[in-house]
Amino acid sequence: MDKLVERFLRYVSYDTQSDGAVQHCPSTEGQRVLAKQLYQELLELELIDVTLDNNGYLSAKLPSNVTHLVPAIGFIAHMDTAPDASGRNVKPQVIENYQGGDIALGTSQEVLSPTQYPDLNNLHGQSLITTDGTTLLGADNKAGIAEIITAIAYLKQNPSIQHGDICIGFTPDEEIGRGANLFDVDKFGAQWAYTIDGGPVGELEYENFNATTATVICHGVNVHPGTAKNKMINSMNIAAQFQRLMPSDQTPETTEGYEGFYHLKSMSPSVARTELSYIVRDFDRQGLQQRKDFMQQKVDELNSQLDKGHVELKLTDSYFNMREMVEPHPHIIELAKHAMLECNVQPNIKPIRGGTDGARLSFMGLPCPNIFTGGYNFHGIHEFISIDGMQQAVQVIVKLAENTAKSTQ
Known part of the structure; x- marks a missing residue:
């Protein structure tokens, strides 16, 4: 967990906004730069099948550490940030032990206020990462990347936690609707997956517009x-x-x-x-x-x-709505619910008022619900994330890996 915030702050320093006016993939060079950095990190974790293709799709695998047969599961996040607000020169600020009230965002004259964003009232005592009021933060979806890599590192460091094959996928251009366009489901190798691309703690989503x-x-x-x-x-x-x-x-x-x-x-x-x-x-x-x-x-x-x-x-x-492709596999949702409950997280099953890579991937044969990151107010200068929520997301990923192995014993 000590590396989680360090990773996140490093990732948001990369300008990875996607551009819908550009037809090649990835649509911006910054995504490729971040992908190369992540590629090196996955190699340093000594994962297997680490590949970065010409279109900016990055994948890797943590091999099973058990002898019995366990379904391979996946965790997916996207590297791009939304075109709706600038993602260049992001200057995050860490608010330790938030006690309520307005938060000044740098020197921008912008304020993060519980009057406008009542969710802040539920976060007293937590540590938050905000913007400086001039850019978005990039928690959507660099928080998901940091959480997945931290969870994989934790599993590597704690081999007593049993798990099957864990497949990792980081995609480009999700924010402009192309994240699944060139995703190779067969090569990825998972029987099902979870996008770590949701908002507040507890979100579990398998319906979308x-x-x-x-x-x-x-x-x-x-x-x-x-x-x-x-x-x-x-x-x-x-x-x-x-x-x-x-x-x-x-x-x-x-x-x-x-x-x-x-x-x-x-x-x-x-x-x-x-x-x-x-x-x-x-x-x-x-x-x-x-x-x-x-x-x-x-x-x-x-x-x-x-x-x-x-x-x-x-x-x-x-x-299209992933529900019709996920509901025939109810164990995928049940595993996520139980993992959350075991991590003292109350599942909040709700529809996504948007879409994720998981929606497209579900129709490509990879059922793929969505799990929280701990972030709020995506796509704008008031975006922020709870460090406590990020830690809980890591715990849920680890528990999902563990419980999937247990369910087949």
Whole structure:
């Protein structure tokens, strides 16, 4: 455990933001730099089958230390951080024995406040790692990497803890939806796995959104504004009309639990052409299809009202709810629940209001629920993590390895 925080602070110093505008893999060179560093660390731990491929996928194995047959299990985390906030020059600050109240984030004038983030009220007495208010932290998902490696090191140092083959996988480009694209499930070798990519202590998730990306393209005509009368068609005005047709009570900021949403994530405006990028989410496949149909209806409705200009819709499915692939294997969830309980962690089974590599991997033949890291407020400058929670994640990983071996005796 003494190396856990040291590892985490070292990993967040690498700028590994992924970039959805880049088509090659990994999408950014910083991910490859971190992967090479992790590759050396896994070799130093004397793991076997340590490989780093040309696409930035890193894998290794801790071999079984028992004579009886034990299913190989895996632990997976991603190396990239989200494009939503800068991941360059991260300056974490450690708050020992937090006693409540606001936390000043460096000299940025930003504050981490329990008024805005009530979860802080449950963390009194714990030690926290925050940002300095200018970047994200990178706990999503470098905390998962640090926790997995620390757990593997602990198992190496304590050979009396019995375990089967433990497969490790670190992926690139998860945050832009490509983390599983080039993942070799057969080569990985696990019968099932867990992504260590969740939030607060206790999270155990095997449901996630069905996800679609929707691109609404509004076409207009650009003419010099001095001679534009009856000629110019401003596509930005068309885009505004379309957005007004979308339900304002079905957005991320107005929904929770199992409620789906439409999220206008970004736009590229100009007079001649404006592109609106939405993510569309629903836990039910039929519900997702209804949302896609609704968007097409609104496009058709707007086109019928326009005298000039037109709108088109492009839909691309991203991933589906892993529940249908995990539920046929209930022992995977039961092992995780019991491991948490034995580590004095109360399991909090809840749906992921997003996706993980595990969602895609589950449909590729590797059932893969998600387990907590101890982190909060991912993807933004108010991201932070509990060191106590990180330690509990390590304990759960170790206990999962141990209990999997025990379950086959």
